[in-house]
Amino acid sequence: MNTAPRPLLDRFGRVHTDLRVSLTDRCNLRCTYCMPAEGLDWLPKAEVLGDDEVVRLVRIAVRRLGIATVRLTGGEPLLRRGLPDLVGRITELGPEVSLTTNGIGLARTAAALEAAGLHRVNVSLDTLRPERYAEITRRDRIADVFAGLAAARAAGLAPVKVNAVPVRGVNDDELVPLVEFAAEHGYRMRFIESMPLDAQGAWHRDRMITAEEILDVLGARWDLVPVGRHGNAPAEEWRIAGTDTVIGVIASVTRPFCGGCDRVRLTADGQLRNCLFATEESDLRALLRGGADDDRIERAWRAAVARKGPGHDIGSGDFVQPDRPMSAIGG
Secondary structure (H helix, E strand, C coil): CCCCCCCCECCCCCECCEEEEECCCCCCCCCCCCCCCCCCCCCCHHHCCCHHHHHHHHHHHHHHHCCCEEEEECCCHHHCCCHHHHHHHHHCCCCEEEEEECCCCHHHHHHHHHHHCCCEEEEECCCCCHHHHHHHHCCCCHHHHHHHHHHHHHHCCCCCEEEECCECCCCHHHHHHHHHHHHHHCCEEEEECCCCCCCCCCCCHHHECCHHHHHHHHHHHCCEEEEECCCCCCCEEEEECCCCCEEEEECCCCCCCHHHCCEEEECCCCEEECCCCCCCCEEHHHHHHCCCCHHHHHHHHHHHHHCCCCCCCCCCCCCCCCCCCHHHHCC
16 A cells, blocks of 8 residues: 655755756856856766656655655756656656746747646746847847747646846846736746856846836836745746736745745756755765665655755855856756
């Protein structure tokens, strides 16, 4: 008889049910707030988890640790070869599976991903202007993103969420146009405060557009009705009165939600991180390749989460930026 897995708890009593799995550290964009123009030194292929290794860890997470949702990330996860097959193997284990992508390769893969069991996608899009997109990403690919969004919607990967990071003096004049674009096409708009996770260490708090600023701008245009937050989801949501349009704001810096965090992260090279801003990792790849059985891996996983701190301390003198940038951690 199958029994429910014992909850994955930290020392503050938080139950972890959401796993973020980075499938690659590689990306086909060079966003100015993420990495330098020349890119980064990618992980050697031998260090990246293979499909069987990813599936085994997800199986342990779902069946032994109570993980209910899996978010596939990168780098850019659509660069992973054979992604639909991997998605199919993961969805067969039972979790709800979603994907965060820059959308460039989505037009040719959305239907196959949906057929494999993918539930929904989040697509990064910081501007609607082609010239500005090229400046931010250092690539002229916005048409591919628009096509990818449309393909995801047509494939039924709903709700299609559009993620934007507003930066002062860069794209902060597009908050209203982005919402109007999302509403027109049936997408769900989300704004994310920029975070100190760039490879070049160029993040400055004074360039970050805060959640309060975002809501002030949108509130001057529309009557916003609070929806709140669904469970432990990172986004606070508002609905435009009289419509079905919902806007989300993720305020990791100014309104941290660490007290309800239910997420744990696995990097592309098999390192377990109990926080996006963690400064230490647990090496599950070494256990996998060293012949450890599932019991041993489960114990290591639980021990890593048990050490999780109360929060990330951004804004305090105690904050230490992680060595890995976002592209190497996975959102």
